[in-house]
Amino acid sequence: YVIIPAAACWLGGMIIALRRGVFRASTATCDAAGLLIGGLIAGGAGCWWLSATGSWAPFWEIVLHWSGEYRTSVGGWGLRLATNLSYYVYYAPWSLLALVAVPLAVRNCIDALAPPAKVSPDSGAAGRLLLSLLYLAWLVQASLIQLSHEYVLAVPLMIGLALLVAWDRVARPSPGMQGALALFVLVALAVHPLARPRALAAWPLCASAGSTPEVKDRLSTGAKRSVMGEAHWQDLAKVADFLRSQNIHDGELACWDDSSQALYTQLHISPSSRFVHVANWLVFFPSRRQEIMHDVLAGRPRFVVTDVQMAGYSAFLARDDHQRDEAVWPDGMPPRPDQFPWNQPIVFRAGRYLVFAVGDESLPASSTEASR
Structure with missing residues (x-):
């Protein structure tokens, strides 16, 4: 799946070169060939490891004969939508940063595609375009293409944070933005699981006893919903x-x-x-x-x-x-x-x-x- 955001960034680089009038077909071909060779080297190392460990045949069995049923058996678009919605509800306020990051990324893409005369090479528009394309492409594949597990949906959040930090209004905040950022931090701390009284009371035990079963249960049980795979x-x-x-x-x-x-x-x-x-x-x-x-x-x-x-x-x-x-x-x-x-x-x-x-x-x- 990573090839989707990677391809988006590569195309973004080609668009930047084209808009600046420095695009060369030979350079683009060499660049694409380098990426392909790098991918083949990394993939070849993985294939060698699969073969050396006796996992080559089972790997292809899963890819060719099992994966299709997995995608259909875990639910259709209804379950995908429910998983997406539950992620944005249960992981607020962090998950809600997408409400700001997505419009910001779209605006960065539009700004970067402005006529070359309006964009100076050192304006930072190119960097913002690549980061925005990386974020949007990863968000799309995580939400619509890859199976929407919560750990899959959490990845774009890290890229979105980098995108927001690079935003001028955050990097050089006005008094109003400073207040908004302070409010966000307070809310994030207030709702964080480790800030709950049950977890705070376990901190001395963590230092004295370490990662014991009792400590693990103090920190993990009592969730508001059933968490698949959560052990007692x-x-x-x-x-x-x-x-x-x-x-x-x-x-x-x-x-x-x-x-x-x-x-x-x-x-x-x-x-x-x-x-x-x-x-x-x-x-x-x-x-x-x-x-x-x-x-x-x-x-x-x-x-x-x-x-x-x-x-x-x-x-x-x-x-x-x-x-x-x-x-x-x-x-x-x-x-x-x-x-x-x-x-x-x-x-x-x-x-x-x-x-x-x-x-x-x-x-x-x-x-x-x-x-x-």
């Missing part, structure tokens, strides 16, 4: 201790959700299959569910760890469940006797996390019996 670190530490007591080794663990996959690094083991968080793959690739489950079961995992909250179990029920640390099925969650791994015996539970013991005699006869 104290419960996860209990699961890790249990698995250590079972002398678990490489290939013996399958983490069903992305909120539990930190167990692989905590226990220094490799997963039982190439699918690191199985539930996501089953959702993203419905036509390949049987293939995915066949691969997972072929690894013969001893244990499967699931996060009942990621499976639709309410966080409020999980919080109030009086049996949250007993190896029993969660209160209020319908049993799933015909679905793997939920039909396996529960041998340990820590809050949201269930640990299933998978025996050879209890593996599903058909890989289509699996479910998120």
Whole structure:
């Protein structure tokens, strides 16, 4: 995707040269060839690494045969719009800088394309044009082309900040602009997660105890909305201790959700299959569910760890469940006797996390019996 903003900047450079009357076809050709050669060198190094690690064939399998279904299964334009809107709401006021950065970038582009007689070479218009094109092109590809994950939408913000800092009204602010900037900083600090009383109270603990599960939970839990992949670190530490007591080794663990996959690094083991968080793959690739489950079961995992909250179990029920640390099925969650791994015996539970013991005699006869 980076080729889109890169191409926009290259075209912007060619337009600047053309408007200034210094454009030469030979120079443009050499410039384009240099960029192409540089890309081939970087891409060649990446291809060499893929080949050296045995990932070349799987890489092409994903690109040619899997990526299309991923794009369609995660939702259409409705989900894309919802993700964009949620980003601008939940990450305000920083996300709202786009309301200023986009018009500023458009104006910079218009100014840079003014007649050459009105633009001096040292006016800075060329630099503002390139930065504006980089910002606009990256914003367009992040919002409309690349899948709109929040971490994707956050990237243009950094470029937009650079664009705003280079703006004369910010670089040399008037009294009114100074007041607006001060107000923005105050609002940004007031709504920042680290400025909340719960987080501020954890600062001494961060200095004295370090990055413990307790500190992580103090800083990460209690969010106003469910965050996919957010772990409960104290419960996860209990699961890790249990698995250590079972002398678990490489290939013996399958983490069903992305909120539990930190167990692989905590226990220094490799997963039982190439699918690191199985539930996501089953959702993203419905036509390949049987293939995915066949691969997972072929690894013969001893244990499967699931996060009942990621499976639709309410966080409020999980919080109030009086049996949250007993190896029993969660209160209020319908049993799933015909679905793997939920039909396996529960041998340990820590809050949201269930640990299933998978025996050879209890593996599903058909890989289509699996479910998120």
